[in-house]
Amino acid sequence: MFVLGMDIGYSNLKLAFGDAAEGMPFTVNLPALAAPASMVASTLFSDGGADGNEDGVRVLVNDEPWVAGLSPSAVQRHSRELHEGYVGSPSWTALAHAGMALAGKNKIDLLVVGLPVHHFEEKGHRDRLRTLLKGSHQVSGKRQVEVERVEVVPQPIGAVLDAMQWYSDPAQLEEETILTLDPGYFSTDWAMIQPGLRYAKESSGSSLNAMSRLIETARTKMADDFGMAPSQTQVEDAIRQGRKHLRVFSDTVDLAPYLEKAALSVAAQSLTELRTSIRHVDRAITYLLLSGGGAATYKAAAEEVFPKSEVLISKDPTLANARGFWNFHMALAEEPVK
Template identity: 45%
Template sequence: MNVLGIDIGYSNLKLAYGPQGAEPKVLLRPAGAAPADRLGEKIGGNGEEDFLRVLVNGEPFVAGLSPDRAELWSRELHEDYPSTNSYRALFHAGLLLSELDQIDLVVTGLPVNQYLNPELRERLAAQMQGEHQITPRRKITVSKVKVVPQPVGGFVDHVWSLQDATEIEDSRVLVVDPGFFSVDWVLISNGELRRQSCGTSLEASSVILDEAVRLIAEDFGGNVGRERLEHTLRNGHDQVRLFGERVDVAPYLKKAADKVGPIVSTRLRESLRKENASADMVLLVGGGAGFFELAVKEAFPLLKVSTPDTPVFANARGFWRMGV
């Protein structure tokens, strides 16, 4: 049985894939996608392309590149993202990267507020299922699709990693998933989703980056741009160049996170008010986990806050594990 766990984010495309009976392969690519004719020409010529070429409704697209690489093409940063051609291009790129011609099951997630809308879930599943013309000479068939609330993948991945899963069976686990566009959370009690305590906040990683860009501009007089700062962090660098000067980004990101994080933690506490018992632990997953860790710990000082070693892959790995 071939399973693909795919997490198509606003900043990164994350994959976990492979047959049942082995650990999944994982891949991370930037979540930029645009029509092929919007890609700027690379100076210096004939180097290897660091993106994928796919078809979307018969039209050539590039996908898996930094979002700032496309010209005259706006990044999709809204709730209807799954219905866009950019999202479809990233899905086709994920299918291509899986190296499979036939996929028995694709498991993916939606932000909590979108998952709670059955029409959106069904539309996404129908969009992903069936035969897909990925390139002019490559078709890939998806037999079945399962759509889950985004943070549930991180929960399943965490349970899978435990030596003794019985320690979490009767626990109430608050799973917080900070992404680029939204911060999503779910409360899982005795293995069941507590819908009344699930939620979404748009005060996410993109807002922290915007605030850091504003703070840098105040001190240095120029705009480094959100995408440029995002690209710097994705590549593991700690400085960005502005007017010929290297700027350490860490202090500005911390100051921005200190401002935005408490807004999210307040929403988290409010969402648990309807519960007759508190959470037992907090699980922090997702690519933006580091931005919100301090705020979450301060909001729940009596609870253990756990973060996996590679939180950016937690949802995709969990999706794959749910599939197998």
């Protein structure tokens, strides 16, 4: 069975794919920006177009050529979509088609995706996502991909399924209460996992105090000190690439202190919302599992708000959900493919 775990975020497109029998998936992480090919800077392309390398993935959206997986600086006159209607938009569709294309198969037996917790709780959102992804997709001029089955899970669950593969004592994880936190670009999602890996929807939720707001706050603090700040795109790219310094005029700015200061307010706000939403929980939270590109940034605030919980972060937390989505096929092993 060929499985694709796909995490289409506002900042990154994360993929984990491969045959279930092989045990470990291949992974891909690209910027989550897509635009009509006509708006992409021509200097990116050699010999007529992108081909799935660092220049992006050329796909079709409603018979129109698009390029997905681009850095924001590569796109002219195209704004990123940061709104509740993102799923199903042309940009989102381009990223979905890129994910299907990069998986390298014309038939995907199982595609697993996640939804923010507040959307997952609405059946209409789950059904719409399945409808959008299941079936035949013309991902490029001569490439058609058939998706046989689609499963939708709460976004933060992926990190738990991922942790079951790398934590030293996975049996212990199954026996304890886990609070998983996914600081994304547009929203910060959390989910409570009770013993037996049971999803507690009443103790799960979302906050808009996310990485986009944290970056905005960090930029404001830089502008206070230097009179100007790098753009939102420059800061985001630096975080994605693991760069520690940025230039402001002739000054070299250490990024970490500004992100840490911003996290004290933005991350603390979302964690306060989280703590309020789970105030009725009468059991100890043994593990606090952080995932996503903002995992390291939120770590200090998380340890302060939940001082008695053990904080867990994988070696590559940005890909945690995608790897976990791929692992979801294990839970379906006894079921017939629909």
